[in-house]
Amino acid sequence: MTDARAMRVEIGVETLEGVRIADAAGAKxxxxxTGLSVGGLTPGGAFVEAAVQVAGDVEIHVLIRPRPGDFRYSADEVRLIRGEVIRAREAGAHGVVVGVLDEEDQIDAAANAELVAAAEGMEVTFHRAFDVCADPYAGFDRLLELGFTRLLTSGRQMSVLDGASLIARLVSLADDRIQVMACGGLRADNARRVIELTGVRDLHAAVRIPVPGGSQQDSDVTFAEFGVPSGFDHFETDADGVAALCEAAFSAG
Incomplete structure (x- = not known):
């Protein structure tokens, strides 16, 4: 789609099959x-390289997050994030997804400027660290100053619909200087409403379904992913759900 006002959909994936599913559905x-059950973690280098190879038309944007938990990173962790940004660029990724807060939970200008510089022309998304920063409006101004391509946000709420009013305000303030991408429980059945309420042109969702586990034999030990229902093992990208979301978004745009 070449229309500048067309909707763009981003899918959070943990597997090569997820990349293929997003591509087939027309996601941007x-x-x-990895680790979507804890909000997402940095994928391995071999995974990034393979994803670039199988991507087709879909762009590969690599989440760089070294651990679960908060976004107040040590100097060592910032160096690791920077190194992963460089590796993603060298692997041929189209962009990276990063975010660092300082000790007061403000957007860390120095650390984030270092990461944007390391990206060297790649698109750079500031992730949902924004949703827990101390001052969203000061933080938003700082992201504009730092030159981020886009901001991923649920409007500082668990549900995108609950955060819609803030997202709409950010879209207005952005004035096309940064893309505001909505997330937080987005699915095909609410995508049109989210677009109407917020005015966003970018949607993000990790559309997943649980996969049944193997037999337990005679052991109480389990390595099932956190959050999967009883009897299931892990989550995988839901091809039907992704296709439905993309169709709903494109028809609404």
């Missing part, structure tokens, strides 16, 4: 990661 981007 994938956010490549």
């Amino acid at each position: 981007r994938v956010e490549l990661c």
Whole structure:
């Protein structure tokens, strides 16, 4: 789609099959990661390289998040994030997804400027660290100053619909200087409403379904992913759900 006002959909994926599913559905981007059950973590280098190879038309944007938890990173962690940004660029990724807060939970200008510089022309998304920063409006101004391509946000709420009013305000303030991408429980059945309420042109979702686990034999030990229902093992990208979301978004745009 070439229309500048067309909707763009990004799918959070953890597997090569997820990349293929997003591409087949017409998604603009994938956010490549592992550990979606803890909000997403940095994928391995071999995974990034393979994703670039199988991507087709979908863009590969690599989440760089070294651990679960908050976004107050140590100097060592910032160096690791910077190194992963460089590796993603060298692997041929289209963009990276990063975010660092300082000790007061403000957007860390120095650390984030270093990461944007390391991206060297790649698109750079500031992730949902924004949703827990101390001052969203001061933080938003700082992201504009730092030159981020886009901001991923649920409007500082668990549900995108609950955060819609803030997202709409950010879209207005952005004035096309940064893309505001909505997330937080987005699915095909609410995509049109989210677009109407917020005015966003970018949607993000990790549309997943649980996969049944193997037999337990005679052991109480389990390595099932956190959050999967009883009897299931892990989550995988839901091809039907992704296709439905993309169709709903494109028809609404």
